[in-house]
Amino acid sequence: MAAHVLRLRFDLLIGALRGRPRDVARNVAGLAALTLLVVAICTGTVRLSAAGTDVAAVVTILAGAGIALGFLLAPLVAGWDDPLDPRRFIVFGAETPRLIASLLPASLISVSAFSLIAVSACVAIMWAEHSVPPALGALGGALFALTCLLLSKAAMALAALALRPRQSRELTGLFVIAILIVVVPAGVFLAALQWEGSIPSQLVEAAGVLSSTPLGASLAIPARVAAGASPAAHIAIALATVIGLAVLWAWLTRQLVSTTDRPASGRARRGLGWFNVTPATATGAIAARSLTYWLQDSRYLANVIIVPVAGLLAAVPLLVVGVPVPIVALVPVPIMALFFGWIAHNDLAYDSTALWMHLASAVRGTADRLGRLAPVLLVAVPILAVSVPVAIWLHGRWALLPAMAGVCASLFLCGLGLSSISSAAAPYPASRPGDGPFQQPQRTGGGLAQGVVLVGAVALSAPVLWWAWLSLSHSTSWAWTALWGGFSIGMGVLIVGIFIGGAVFRRRGSRLMEFAESS
Structure with missing residues (x-):
């Protein structure tokens, strides 16, 4: 089962470069833009090797928390479909536990997963220049990649289970408003900081708070080691986050394969407006x-x-x-x-x-x-x-x-x-x-x-x-x-x-x- 799913996943990746020229051009353009973004992030991360330990910690924790939050919100706002939607494998008659065990490794064969692995490797290399043991740097990067990947999988499963039948411009508008409530105040806060050649104390405090949350605990592991402190608490938070997200995604997958959508008229559904939300x-x-x-x-x-x-x-x-x-x-x-x-x-x-x-x-x-x-x-x-x-x-x-x-x-x-x-x-x-x-x-x-x-x-x-x-x-x-x-x-x-x-x-x-x- 696992080998069959992996082959299908590779076929899906290659299939993105086939089809109508317009679709292929859009996919190639998106891949090029993502590649440039990953290269820029990796370059900036490696350049932190010459910065101070406190600067590297603040930048990696804040940026990592933002990336993780993006992996959570993007599927909900954009309505992305999971290429490995569990419902597509119901026709194979596989038991749900075997299906779950096969889909998770196959999810690592994706452009987003490759990007996360590249960023995590650069983070580990950067912290190695700050005298952090490579094993701990790799542990923090691996937990960060798994956290982002599981956040995305859980968000797509949740959207498919609860939101997809009710997709509407009103629901998308609510998500956009929620993002603006967070992004605009944060932008105003950053614009008001006094940079004077060092990291503002407000950002140091914000990074300290995020390091104790599921969004930033994984990247705080090497930062704590570089600062001469014990990373045990952050390792526990990061591991608990990965395990909890895996359990949540497994439960959502079980709900997806055991739930039958109620048929509905597309015309009537489009006319419901806010009643559909x-x-x-x-x-x-x-x-x-x-x-x-x-x-x-x-x-x-x-x-x-x-x-x-x-x-x-x-x-x-x-x-x-x-x-x-x-x-x-x-x-x-x-x-x-x-x-x-x-x-x-x-x-x-x-x-x-x-x-x-x-x-x-x-x-x-x-x-x-x-x-x-x-x-x-x-x-x-x-x-x-x-x-x-x-x-x-x-x-x-x-x-x-x-x-x-x-x-x-x-x-x-x-x-x-x-x-x-x-x-x-x-x-x-x-x-x-x-x-x-x-x-x-x-x-x-x-x-x-x-x-x-x-x-x-x-x-x-x-x-x-x-x-x-x-x-x-x-x-x-x-x-x-x-x-x-x-x-x-x-x-x-x-x-x-x-x-x-x-x-x-x-x-x-x-x-x-x-x-x-x-x-």
Whole structure:
């Protein structure tokens, strides 16, 4: 079985250079680009032989963790198919354990595996120049290559099992947003570092943290030896990572060969949109409906655009009266977080008569409250994740990053919790579907609900604001108190608000329907 799979794997590699000229040209171009990238990485790695031990450790650990993360995310984002998909071998009648034992060695016969082996060999050669025993350098490189390979295999198996039947532009967009949340803040952080001829202390700390994680433990083994420390803990983490990933991939493989896909109409599946992405529950259905409205209705889009503008406008008077720019840089983002939490305080009124679907289907009140928060979270979290590090970069003190994150989390989550209550307890007339975003109906109330949500979110976040002020004016040690306090208070208010709002929604169902019909 193993020999047969290996022959098939070699045939697949050679087959990539056959076929239509356009496909062959694309494959050759991709192979050439990958070769240049591997050569550049290997050249840079070997050149670290002349650098200091600390520099070599930081660069290899950070770069290795980034490569490993890429092997995990790329199959999920790009939707790559595994050339050795276990389901293709079901017709041979092989037992699952034998199939698993045959597929893993065959996976080493691939362009990505060859690239990993080349990079790992260069890492071992580089550390040998730093007086690290070749065996330990080779051990770290081999564990790194296996970690990346198993991450890729597990990701492709997971995509084939759970995501492939539901591939859509919405799902791809979610993955892209998730990557931006990580990449953009990291890029801002790196751009703000003071390089002055040595590795910044922040990168040294980041490498130290990553060295104790599955992503960086393998490449930290030779680095620890070069620094004169024991690598036992990192060897244990790296081995546990490889074993755990192998077990996970074996379990996913067993699920793949024993699961039959439910046939479905491709035309119907393409038309589901967000309903094809969210879970098949009441909360998921409401979230999908809300997302569809938010991303197509100009009324919602206008609200989303106004929030960042309002945050930036708040900084103008401060600059005019002479407040220092580093202080002003800290103001817009918390205001944006506050208004993002407040933006859903009258969400139910935007449904108009469509509210009857929720009431007629007798959904739980908490499902309605949770589902309506999905669009706000999808829009606000990426914007805040990018804005917070940018604000700290403009301020210049990265030690305040935890405090800023805690303040924004508290204001945003407290606003969502109070909005979950307000939209069910005190909705007021809003522009109807099809109306312009700035066309507002005449109304006699509604200001109280708006004010209560805004003032309430600020009042509940007062402890976090105080801790953040202490971190700014006294000691930065208060920044971590603000971070954990902000998340704790915000999550507590959000959970309580969802349950209270759900109870109010169920109790006032008939009155809410009357409001929707008359407004």
